[in-house]
Amino acid sequence: MKKFDVVIVGGGTAGMLLARELGKLKHNVLLLDRKKNLLEFSFNTLGSFMNVDDFGFTQNVIAQNINTVSLVSKRVKRNIKSNLYILDKKQIHVELLNAIDGNYVTIKTGVHIKNIETDNHGNFTAVLDQNKEKYIAKLFVDASGTTGVLSKKVGLIAKKTQLATGVEYNVKYLGKATEMHLLIGKVFQGGYGWIFPLKNQRAIIGFGTFDDKIVKDLKNRLHKILELLAIKKLVIKDNVKVEGGSIPITPVLDKFIVNNLVCVGDAVSQVNPIVGEGYKFIFEAAIMASKAIHTSLENNDLSLLKNYETDWKNRFLANYQRSKRAQERFFKYSQNSLLMDYVLLISKLYPDARAIRSLSGEYGLENS
Known part of the structure; x- marks a missing residue:
């Protein structure tokens, strides 16, 4: 069974941009999505x-x-x-797909991730799909949107949001x-x-x-x-x-990492609260996450994943808190x-x- 550097759950905005960036950095990535067609959307x-x-x-x-x-x-x-x-x-996602390096990134669709396994130290070792097939990696990413397949399991976001x-x-x-x-x-x-x-x-x-x-x-x-x-x-x-x-629509979150699991996008409510502007902020977050993942893998040091949270807080936290108050008004x-x-x-x-x-x-x- 092949072991990847990173398994990304979710082939939407955050997942594809992250896959693109990690492919550029020559990491072996598996991108999984429950849809069979990554170019189908509810909003266009x-x-x-x-x-x-x-x-x-x-x-x-x-x-x-x-x-x-x-x-x-x-x-x-x-x-x-x-x-x-x-x-x-659609055109954004077409360009993302075309820019993903197939030499380093494998895309598999029609996969419903149901569970995640851990070792004795609490680190995650594999995700399992609807057929109980395992996908093994050093690091995992939840980019599954509002479904929050993994972020909800580990308590980063409420099960009902x-x-x-x-x-x-x-x-x-x-x-x-x-x-x-x-x-x-x-x-x-x-x-x-x-x-x-x-x-x-x-x-x-x-x-x-x-x-x-x-x-x-x-x-x-x-x-x-x-x-x-x-x-x-x-x-x-x-x-x-x-x-x-x-x-x-959740309280402003600023924790996106549990051990070797990284969460990006709507899986941790990274849409800006004031007008629902998502792509700009999620793209920036995904790029921050890609840099932290790259540094962590290069140095074999999970603690370096925290750079993602630190960068995000420095860039966005005060703005999001202010936007949240404006949203409530x-x-x-x-x-x-x-x-x-x-x-x-x-x-x-x-x-x-x-x-x-x-x-x-x-x-x-x-x-x-």
Whole structure:
């Protein structure tokens, strides 16, 4: 039975980027995923402030350039000048797959990891799939997303986590191609909505919530939003294909390692809390993890894995804690249209640069 340097459980955003980085460093990696097709998604687009060049992607991953973010409540609209993108998830994952070095990284799909074995010292020795086949490695990575296949087993994240869940349609778009809309307040069904412009006069319109009580009513609530006059001026629903997905909403975590198990991405809730921006922050975390894993393997020293946690805390912890407080306020405000109108009105007193720092979760840039 072949023993790998690293077994990664999860072939999504975090897992594939980590596999790409470790392959570059010439480590023998096994990437496992329960899906048979790594290019199937529940959501196909996302808004992001990241610079795609920083993470080795081409401009092909950009579905649309955005220069204006429009925050919309019942009676108030604030336009914020910005520089962000609507990203094509499929193209990102295509480029990740193409960049993974097959000489060092083996990908196996249709694998459901069910358990993990330990030795007498508490270190992990193998993961087992649905057929009880073992996959042996020096180090293991949980990048299994909200499923948290391993992170939940070892207690890094609660077995039942609160999720922000959303649904969306691809629709005909009548608005400005470079203007993204964020819909907030009780008039938008007590959750939050978004309109992400695409090319060719198309857009994604979606509705999401933090509230478990209305998750089952998401599609119906999105339909009600589509009936609002202001929304009818922007989009026309011309198909019935609905998509959806979830991200974890948990307390801010800062522990991602147990012995020789490393966790990355949604498996340890690394989406930034303020606007659910995931890829930029998860990519950075995966690169930090790859460096710590490389150093640990090169020196045969598990303690060096802690560099990942240290780097992450230095880069993100204060911002995430601040974003979490903002998220909790936003949830409260979104239940009251008058209050949300007031918040947006007051926000007009602050410059666009400050608003963008808040939206992007990059508060640390304020004094740079």
